[in-house]
Amino acid sequence: MHGTSPQPDWLEDLVHATGLKREQAFAAMMGAWHVPIYSFLRSMLNEHDDAADATQETFLQVFRSIDTYRGEAKFSTWLYTIARRKGLDALRSRKQLALRHAHADASDWEARLEADPFFDGDEAERKLHAALQLLPARQREVFTLRYFQEMAYTDIAELTGTSEGAAKASYFHAKNKVQAHLASSND
Amino acid sequence: MPQKNTPYRTPEGFFKQQQEAIWKRASSTTAEREPQRFGGLRRYARAAGLAATLAIGLFFVLPQTPEACESFACLWDRTPMQSIQLDDAEIETWMDDDLLFETVLNETTDA
Numbered sequence: 001m002h003g004t005s006p007q008p009d010w011l012e013d014l015v016h017a018t019g020l021k022r023e024q025a026f027a028a029m030m031g032a033w034h035v036p037i038y039s040f041l042r043s044m045l046n047e048h049d050d051a052a053d054a055t056q057e058t059f060l061q062v063f064r065s066i067d068t069y070r071g072e073a074k075f076s077t078w079l080y081t082i083a084r085r086k087g088l089d090a091l092r093s094r095k096q097l098a099l100r101h102a103h104a105d106a107s108d109w110e111a112r113l114e115a116d117p118f119f120d121g122d123e124a125e126r127k128l129h130a131a132l133q134l135l136p137a138r139q140r141e142v143f144t145l146r147y148f149q150e151m152a153y154t155d156i157a158e159l160t161g162t163s164e165g166a167a168k169a170s171y172f173h174a175k176n177k178v179q180a181h182l183a184s185s186n187d
Numbered sequence: 188m189p190q191k192n193t194p195y196r197t198p199e200g201f202f203k204q205q206q207e208a209i210w211k212r213a214s215s216t217t218a219e220r221e222p223q224r225f226g227g228l229r230r231y232a233r234a235a236g237l238a239a240t241l242a243i244g245l246f247f248v249l250p251q252t253p254e255a256c257e258s259f260a261c262l263w264d265r266t267p268m269q270s271i272q273l274d275d276a277e278i279e280t281w282m283d284d285d286l287l288f289e290t291v292l293n294e295t296t297d298a
């Protein structure tokens with residue numbers, strides 16, 4: 001995939017500038033991507049603390065690796081690829097595995113979300129996010145990228161190392177499961 | 188990139204504070220790296236030699252990579268440390284299928 005839109009100035013400065021100009025470019029990049037990347041990782045990891053750590057590691061990695069970014073892929077895809085890698089690293093942790101271990105069904109997740117001080121969704125949002133937790137991780141990831149981040153299937157495919165067709169299929173299955181869960185919970 | 192609102196919230200001032208923390212860490216790393224650029228090749232050559240010796244030694248001393256686990260219980264038991272030693276293929280397998288987790292849930296319930 002090749003980006004067709006011109007690269008923003010901050011990206012050019014981030015790669016080539018030094019000193020204050022680079023700090024400003026870094027701040028502009030963070031301003032554009034901090035919230036989306038945190039949201040993506042929060043969806044992946046559930047916990048604010050884990051998402052915050054993975055977000056921090058993602059942007060540090062971006063800073064350290066920016067010299068290797070050649071502009072062949074979209075910057076967003078490159079950035080999300082790093083974030084996904086940090087998220088997967090975090091998923092290996094005992095804390096994350098224990099979290100999944102302890103929450104076997106949707107009602108467990110709903111109760112957890114209701115008690116979470118950093119989740120202020122209403123009942124419908126709790127049900128939606130609880131239903132997402134019951135999906136296989138790949139489907140949850142694709143659903144999050146497509147539905148919440150509104151990413152194109154081609155970008156999702158590149159990011160997750162699958163085909164565009166497989167990404168569409170994952171989203172289709174995830175959406176059906178979520179709809180079925182929400183319908184049954186409303187009965 | 189457009190994105191829908193999510194119900195996730197963060198502590199007050201979280202993004203600003205984290206941005207400052209990241210920049211601080213990033214710039215301190217850069218500062219530490221700078222002198223090394225002029226440290227000469229000899230230091231790198233010595234480090235590379237040491238790394239190669241260590242790698243060869245560890246290859247013979249350490250047990251070879253264990254076979255891929257087929258159950259979550261196996262993964263769980265594999266390490267007593269803070270993280271599970273999932274290699275990239277294993278975690279991609281898990282991404283496609285939560286059976287690794289369901290297996291251990293069932294085993295725990297049955298026990």
